[in-house]
Amino acid sequence: MNKLEIFINELCGVFNNEDQIKQELESGHQVHPKAKHINGICNSKITNLPDNFDGYFVIEESYYEQGKFKNILPHLFLFTLNENNDIVLTSYEIPNNISKEDFRNDNENLIMDYKELKTSSKFTPMVYKENNGVYEGESISHFTAETEFTLKEKIESGKMYVSEVFRKNGKITFGFVDPIIYQKID
Numbered sequence: 001m002n003k004l005e006i007f008i009n010e011l012c013g014v015f016n017n018e019d020q021i022k023q024e025l026e027s028g029h030q031v032h033p034k035a036k037h038i039n040g041i042c043n044s045k046i047t048n049l050p051d052n053f054d055g056y057f058v059i060e061e062s063y064y065e066q067g068k069f070k071n072i073l074p075h076l077f078l079f080t081l082n083e084n085n086d087i088v089l090t091s092y093e094i095p096n097n098i099s100k101e102d103f104r105n106d107n108e109n110l111i112m113d114y115k116e117l118k119t120s121s122k123f124t125p126m127v128y129k130e131n132n133g134v135y136e137g138e139s140i141s142h143f144t145a146e147t148e149f150t151l152k153e154k155i156e157s158g159k160m161y162v163s164e165v166f167r168k169n170g171k172i173t174f175g176f177v178d179p180i181i182y183q184k185i186d
Helices: 003-011 018-026
Strands: 013-016 034-041 056-066 069-081 087-092 126-131 134-142 147-156 159-168 171-175 180-184
Touching (some): 003 087, 003 147, 018 180, 087 134
Antiparallel strands (some): 013 180, 034 056, 056 069, 126 134
């Protein structure tokens, strides 16, 4: 397996942060929402991929729950290797004709056309550096002149650490500097 295949193997699967929530509740203060990620390769759901396509499109289904608040945030990411043999995450727009509820790995009717896919103009691609099987990356994106989004991830042996922070005029408006800690459960 090459570096990208090894990374994708670590990234894909079902993850949740039940252990983190349990520890926070035991300490008397829940900080993070209950969260679940389902990551799956979706190249087979994309028509017109170029011959010898050398990357992996991944659907990331994110489910968050805190109190009565529930949110679904699906994403379409492309993972490739750059000229330095580092992994690059490029974010794509979910096609307009597909609802976020239908944009799931288990949706057998989900089909996208590669020729119609568009990279996200807001998201700055993230480069993961690998050190002894641990992959770390950071991306800072400027969604507007006032709004900045920072994504930091660390992926290692069955765990993902994900910090997502939105700042408006330098002040945190949403997210967590301390990462949500996901464990692979399937």
